[in-house]
Amino acid sequence: MNVPLLDLKAQYTTIKDEIVDAVSGVLESQRCIGGPKVAELEEKVAAVSNCKFAVGVSSGTDAILNSLMSLDIGSGDEVITTPFTFFATVGCIARAGAKPVFVDIDPETFNIKAELIESAVTERTKAVLPVHLFGQMADMNPIMEVANKYNLAVIEDAAQSITSTYKNRKAGSIGTVGCFSFFPSKNLGCAGDGGMIVTNDEDLHDRLKIMRNHGAHPKYYHKYVGGNFRLDPIQAAVLLVKLRHLDSWSQARRSNAAFYDEKFAGTVVKTPYINPDCVSVYNQYVIRVLKRDELITHLQDKGIGCAIYYPVPMHMQECFGYLGHKMGDFPEAEKAAKEVLAIPIYPELTDEMKAHVCEVILSFCS
Secondary structure (H helix, E strand, O other): OOOOOOOOHHHHHHHHHHHHHHHHHHHHHHOOOOOHHHHHHHHHHHHHHHEEEEEEEOOOOHHHHHHHOHHHHHHHOOOEEOOOOHHHHHHHHHHOOOOEOOOEEEOOOOOOHHHOOOOHHOEEEEEEEEOHHHHHOOOOHHHHHHHHHHOOOEEOOHHHHHHEEOOOEEOOOOOOEEEOOOOOOOOOOOOOOOOEEEOOOHHHHHHHHOEEEOOOOOOEEEEOOEEEOOEEEHHHHHHHHOOOOHHHHHHHHHHHHHHHHHHHHHOOOOOOOOOOOOOOOOEEEEEEEEOOHHHHHHHHHOOOOEOOOOOHHHHHHHHHHHHOOOOOOOHHHHHHHHHHHEEEEOOOOHHHHHOOOOOOOHHHOO
């Protein structure tokens, strides 16, 4: 039995007519930049995130970059973040001209270890950029305590965690801004690239909107040096359809995770740890195993999709060599990179498919 890591066609089949109608409506209107669909999506994403404002942008990457630029973070500044994340988190800090400063991760949640952040603060620190990895929010209360103590901005990288919660508060609603990605593989994915920034700061919201359009306000009068970070209305139309289904899809992911948790209980397979203060949306279901690379080969031979998120921590990436890090600097991130493996978790999985995945993994591990 073949079980892909993700099957977007299975999802599309269930909402095809809705998607086609929504996209056709945008094409008929020929409102191809901005417009009511983008505004409606901003309003609804802000609402489901318990935020006052939202700004649609061209990708999750540009959500982070726009946030950094709008907060005046640049040359000579430092931003504290995690080395165990997708490249965009750290790449945007560097592109803004600031210095990424890493602290290690919690080995249970894979998120930044909040207790280590204060020791990394210097007079140059301007922000903390926690990542809500794999659908689970970071430990935000101690992060906000440090941020408030040192007057630091907090940029929540919630690319994988839209509608996840921490102490009943939504991803993106606790820090200065929250950044979402609508890359097709995300829980809420569009038909290409897209992203969103949420905030409760009205002045910052206004600047984020200006910054996404080359810093112009009004047109041709450039208050800032911004970028072309606009979300197009076709993607907004697709996302408005999918947003109606997001809660049920997230619940299906949690149900699939519970299935795996039960099957792997008492075995050598280490299942995801979810902080009792959190509700995860399981953008990925990531296990830890020894002989991870051999297991990957075994799963591929059996037609089961899997992936490593992430094989090389950011401090060991060639492009960040100028930071002067070496192996051993962040041991928990390095250990995770050698042991983690994501297996299928998408909502359309059947019990038969999930059982097959468990059987193949356990037969290898035994």
